[in-house]
Amino acid sequence: MTARIPEEYQVKIGLEIHVALATETKMFCSCSTAFGDPPNTNVCPVCLGVPGSLPVLNRRAVELGMICGLALDCEVNPQMHFERKNYHYPDLAKGYQISQLVAPLAEGGHFTFGVSESQERTVRIRRVHLEEDAGKLLHGHRQQTLVDFNRCGVPLAEIVTEPDLHSASETRAFLEELRALLRAVGASEVRMEEGELRCDTNVNVLDQSTDGPKDGTEITELKNLNSFRGVEHALLWEIKRHVEALQRGDTLTHETRHWDEDAGVTISARAKEEAHDYRYFPEPDLPAVSLDPGWVDRLGEEMSETPRQRRRRLQQQYGVDDYTAGVLVSEDDLGDFFEEAVSSGGDPGEVANWLMSEVQGYLNAEEIALHELSVTPQQLVAMLQLVDSGKISGKMAKELWPRMAETGKDPDQLAQEMGLQQISDEEQLQGVIRQVLQEHPDAVSDYLAGKDRVVGFLMGQVMQKTQGQATPQLANEKLREALTEAKEGKGEED
Amino acid sequence: MNDLKPGSLSIQKIQQLLRRREVCTDELRGAAVEDVSRRDQDVGSFLTVRGSYEGQSVNNGGTVSKASLNGVPCGIKDNLCTSDLPTTCASQMLSGYRPPYDATAVKLLRRAGAHVVGKTNMDEFAMGSSTENSAFAVTHNPWNSRRVPGGSSGGSAAAVAAGLVSFALGSDTGGSVRQPASFCGVVGMKPTYGSISRYGLVAFASSLDQIGPLARSVDDCARVLDVLVRHDERDSTSVKHPEAGAFASAVSESEPRLNGWRIGVPREFVSEGVDEPVRHVVREAADVFRQLGAQVQQCSLPLINHALSAYYIIACSEASSNLARYDGVRYGLRAESADVQEMFIRSRSRGFGQEVKRRIMLGTFALSAGYYEDYYLKAARLRRMISDQLNGSFEEYDLLLTPTTPTVAFRLQERMDDPLAMYMADVCTIPANLAGIPAISVPGGFHEGLPVGIQLMADRFDDRKLLTAARAFELSTGHHRRRPSHAEEGEMGRCGR
Numbered sequence: 001m002t003a004r005i006p007e008e009y010q011v012k013i014g015l016e017i018h019v020a021l022a023t024e025t026k027m028f029c030s031c032s033t034a035f036g037d038p039p040n041t042n043v044c045p046v047c048l049g050v051p052g053s054l055p056v057l058n059r060r061a062v063e064l065g066m067i068c069g070l071a072l073d074c075e076v077n078p079q080m081h082f083e084r085k086n087y088h089y090p091d092l093a094k095g096y097q098i099s100q101l102v103a104p105l106a107e108g109g110h111f112t113f114g115v116s117e118s119q120e121r122t123v124r125i126r127r128v129h130l131e132e133d134a135g136k137l138l139h140g141h142r143q144q145t146l147v148d149f150n151r152c153g154v155p156l157a158e159i160v161t162e163p164d165l166h167s168a169s170e171t172r173a174f175l176e177e178l179r180a181l182l183r184a185v186g187a188s189e190v191r192m193e194e195g196e197l198r199c200d201t202n203v204n205v206l207d208q209s210t211d212g213p214k215d216g217t218e219i220t221e222l223k224n225l226n227s228f229r230g231v232e233h234a235l236l237w238e239i240k241r242h243v244e245a246l247q248r249g250d251t252l253t254h255e256t257r258h259w260d261e262d263a264g265v266t267i268s269a270r271a272k273e274e275a276h277d278y279r280y281f282p283e284p285d286l287p288a289v290s291l292d293p294g295w296v297d298r299l300g301e302e303m304s305e306t307p308r309q310r311r312r313r314l315q316q317q318y319g320v321d322d323y324t325a326g327v328l329v330s331e332d333d334l335g336d337f338f339e340e341a342v343s344s345g346g347d348p349g350e351v352a353n354w355l356m357s358e359v360q361g362y363l364n365a366e367e368i369a370l371h372e373l374s375v376t377p378q379q380l381v382a383m384l385q386l387v388d389s390g391k392i393s394g395k396m397a398k399e400l401w402p403r404m405a406e407t408g409k410d411p412d413q414l415a416q417e418m419g420l421q422q423i424s425d426e427e428q429l430q431g432v433i434r435q436v437l438q439e440h441p442d443a444v445s446d447y448l449a450g451k452d453r454v455v456g457f458l459m460g461q462v463m464q465k466t467q468g469q470a471t472p473q474l475a476n477e478k479l480r481e482a483l484t485e486a487k488e489g490k491g492e493e494d
Numbered sequence: 495m496n497d498l499k500p501g502s503l504s505i506q507k508i509q510q511l512l513r514r515r516e517v518c519t520d521e522l523r524g525a526a527v528e529d530v531s532r533r534d535q536d537v538g539s540f541l542t543v544r545g546s547y548e549g550q551s552v553n554n555g556g557t558v559s560k561a562s563l564n565g566v567p568c569g570i571k572d573n574l575c576t577s578d579l580p581t582t583c584a585s586q587m588l589s590g591y592r593p594p595y596d597a598t599a600v601k602l603l604r605r606a607g608a609h610v611v612g613k614t615n616m617d618e619f620a621m622g623s624s625t626e627n628s629a630f631a632v633t634h635n636p637w638n639s640r641r642v643p644g645g646s647s648g649g650s651a652a653a654v655a656a657g658l659v660s661f662a663l664g665s666d667t668g669g670s671v672r673q674p675a676s677f678c679g680v681v682g683m684k685p686t687y688g689s690i691s692r693y694g695l696v697a698f699a700s701s702l703d704q705i706g707p708l709a710r711s712v713d714d715c716a717r718v719l720d721v722l723v724r725h726d727e728r729d730s731t732s733v734k735h736p737e738a739g740a741f742a743s744a745v746s747e748s749e750p751r752l753n754g755w756r757i758g759v760p761r762e763f764v765s766e767g768v769d770e771p772v773r774h775v776v777r778e779a780a781d782v783f784r785q786l787g788a789q790v791q792q793c794s795l796p797l798i799n800h801a802l803s804a805y806y807i808i809a810c811s812e813a814s815s816n817l818a819r820y821d822g823v824r825y826g827l828r829a830e831s832a833d834v835q836e837m838f839i840r841s842r843s844r845g846f847g848q849e850v851k852r853r854i855m856l857g858t859f860a861l862s863a864g865y866y867e868d869y870y871l872k873a874a875r876l877r878r879m880i881s882d883q884l885n886g887s888f889e890e891y892d893l894l895l896t897p898t899t900p901t902v903a904f905r906l907q908e909r910m911d912d913p914l915a916m917y918m919a920d921v922c923t924i925p926a927n928l929a930g931i932p933a934i935s936v937p938g939g940f941h942e943g944l945p946v947g948i949q950l951m952a953d954r955f956d957d958r959k960l961l962t963a964a965r966a967f968e969l970s971t972g973h974h975r976r977r978p979s980h981a982e983e984g985e986m987g988r989c990g991r
Contacts, residue, residue: 045595049819051588052575052597052694054729084815086861090834095818145834147823279861281870284701284812286730 008209014163018156019188020196021064027132027155028055035194039148047153049093061155064187068157069106069128071185076106076296082283091135101280104129113177124162168235180307199225205242217242218254234259318348333370341377374408383411396420422471433482436461498525501567502657505714519565523609526567530658538633539653543612564607569653569662572613575694584628585618587820587845597694598726606721614649618847620698623919627849636978641903644674651678654708661709667698669923671706672935676898676947679937682708687930688733691726699812702927712965716741737958744958745965753787756891762798763896771941772897779938779948797880805924807860807873814857881929888953898935898947932957936964937973
């Protein structure tokens with residue numbers, strides 16, 4: 001589907017991203033924001049827009065909105081107020097949505113993200129404002145349409161970017177890193193499957209070859225994309241449409257289009273939907289809110305590190321390389337696990353290696369998340385210490401790990417139960433070696449005759465006799481000692 | 495007491511009767527309902543009357559007997575939510591609608607022991623100045639049955655004037671408490687914006703709406719305010735009034751004086767647009783205040799002439815949004831259609847009356863792209879300038895004295911075909927709503943047997959000052975003691991001209 005885009009064409013993409021803020025209660029009432037409850041159970045006169053009811057602003061929603069703004073390097077406005085956005089739809093209880101237009105929560109930020117391992121890009125953030133979510137239409141039996149108002153009034157932050165993105169894949173990378181950022185700072189859980197991040201994209205293509213005023217297509221708005229894959233695919237399709245139009249000299253018309261996931265095409269929305277005049281005006285039921293600098297600063301201090309800051313710190317503090325740091329911050333609990341393990345005595349390199357290979361391998365195979373694992377960071381460190389001290393081998397550790405992950409038992413106990421114990425006792429090993437040499441006089445003769453490679457055979461015999469539990473290095477050393485002795489003994493005989 | 499008409503008694507009188515154990519609250523309640531059922535047929539002030547007093551949740555325990563409004567019968571305008579009585583806003587749209595909760599003001603009255611007798615008639619969604627825009631009933635002025643009671647709280651004003659209830663609640667967006675109070679010869683007050691919680695008041699224009707009491711004396715008004723003025727967390731525009739609970743004490747003096755008070759009479763309010771008999775009443779009132787010790791001077795507020803235009807733009811804009819929720823989806827009237835857009839259109843076309851539609855259209859227009867700057871924004875700027883001018887006048891004057899309405903009560907049907915003439919009825923009362931300041935209408939005299947009200951306005955939070963002066967005025971004139979003939983004889987006066 002990827003269009004071959006001529007050099008002189010520039011794709012411009014801007015986003016309007018709606019994120020559900022991680023509050024316990026709704027934006028203007030004390031109903032729960034829980035997802036998946038039976039329809040119309042988390043409702044009250046306020047979020048149902050019952051006559052006479054009035055909104056009361058949820059302070060936490062303002063704080064989480066500010067955290068969004070701060071994480072995106074925006075300026076928080078000293079005062080914000082709400083507007084009403086008027087339109088009729090059956091899922092909109094009041095006939096208007098409380099939103100912000102003139103004095104939003106925060107403005108003028110930017111966000112830097114990685115487009116590849118070595119390449120970064122910065123997108124300007126125009127504004128972050130607060131608004132309430134609408135309900136949900138359910139299409140029931142006998143062609144009836146029903147409305148579930150549980151979601152009505154859930155607080156949203158709308159993040160608006162400047163048109164600084166230039167491709168579908170770049171847009172996807174931006175969204176993925178934005179999601180990680182919002183989760184890391186605690187503004188939102190960003191559960192995609194619950195629709196906690198929805199994205200409208202604006203796209204057009206400019207021809208930069210002309211000198212005078214730039215030729216280009218009119219902007220298309222793609223509405224309500226709720227998966228990153230959807231965004232990427234819809235954009236690929238749409239960019240192709242714009243490029244082809246431009247090539248045949250068409251500039252298209254400004255319109256709203258919907259992405260049809262199944263057909264894999266975008267479809268023009270009905271003209272009716274475009275003809276919206278939202279008749280914004282100041283919300284008279286809510287006074288302006290002062291966002292006092294002290295409040296903003298306090299939130300800034302309490303705000304967790306952004307993934308980008310953490311990635312830098314992990315490199316500096318623990319000496320891990322950039323790639324490793326990147327993997328560790330890609331999921332915030334992975335970074336937490338790493339840091340806790342290191343702080344309880346683990347070697348940063350070893351811990352990181354284990355997390356990225358064995359641990360993630362296990363999680364992928366079992367299709368579970370890190371937090372579902374019953375192993376603690378301390379237990380992982382204890383296991384690595386068993387390897388370091390030679391009590392078990394690296395190979396044994398790899399055998400031990402899945403059992404630990406399954407049972408949550410301490411590595412020490414589990415190793416004993418599984419009989420994974422290296423024999424590091426010299427006398428015990430010397431006894432085994434003596435036995436092996438007696439059982440294989442031919443091999444010993446071969447060795448004495450100068451055939452060095454029989455050492456490998458004898459070593460194998462030692463390992464077999466110890467059921468693989470002999471510490472290989474020590475066993476090898478002792479075997480060679482014994483053979484040297486035999487050689488010297490023979491020399492004396494000669 | 496077979497002839498007991500609790501609604502014709504003052505709050506103080508009812509308290510006295512209860513204290514002396516001459517009546518009990520059950521008797522009061524029963525008699526009040528019976529009296530309303532019998533006499534309201536001629537007035538038409540109620541839309542719903544509680545069938546039986548027994549249905550009301552009453553607590554006759556010790557705490558309630560001491561409650562300040564115990565057993566006092568009251569009427570509630572039908573745009574205040576009551577969980578046990580329909581709340582229709584006098585609109586087909588909400589015919590039979592039963593709210594799931596009590597408005598904060600209603601809850602506070604009930605807690606104070608007041609007896610909610612029923613819901614009073616009004617202009618549909620509080621839009622109008624004669625109560626003729628009610629979808630359900632005609633309310634007559636108790637002083638003259640061919641005259642309107644004023645509006646939009648006309649049912650509340652008529653019920654109080656007719657002695658059916660001791661007091662009633664109305665809502666005042668542009669004068670809807672004060673103007674009918676003036677027409678019906680009772681006291682009506684709009685306190686400082688935010689003093690009484692709007693939670694449960696069905697919104698018309700949120701930034702202007704304020705609940706207010708109507709009663710037969712300033713004293714009763716003050717007692718009701720002591721119950722209602724409280725900060726409410728459910729209303730974000732609710733304020734902590736510095737004088738809360740101290741209103742009745744402001745009017746307790748038996749011979750109050752106003753020595754040293756300065757009262758301004760803005761000339762714009764007594765221009766040719768105001769009927770001469772009404773201007774005459776204002777001049778007389780000025781003399782009364784002088785005799786009470788106040789200095790009364792003419793002053794000028796030139797911007798006031800623009801108040802009506804600014805008001806109608808802002809009120810209609812907010813109304814167009816506030817009334818958007820009546821779409822037939824969740825409550826109220828639904829005209830079925832397979833197509834949801836069509837269902838919206840049909841329901842709203844059928845549910846709303848003409849004046850409501852007119853204002854929704856006007857407001858929608860004023861907020862539309864391309865017109866917003868010229869209409870809504872300009873009106874909002876004008877509103878701020880008018881407020882500034884009004885507030886500035888309180889650096890010089892304690893109070894402003896004006897007529898409440900330019901005319902006495904007009905005839906039923908007289909202005910129904912002339913919306914602009916109807917809007918003029920609010921020209922004197924609108925400025926106080928734009929500025930959010932307190933204002934009161936008290937009976938100031940009579941013209942050809944019809945009451946004429948005077949209006950006093952004060953600075954924000956100076957509600958006590960307003961009550962003090964109004965009380966001094968009513969005690970020295972006694973106009974408030976004059977009642978329409980039928981209110982005493984249980985028969986409607988039909989001497990109208």
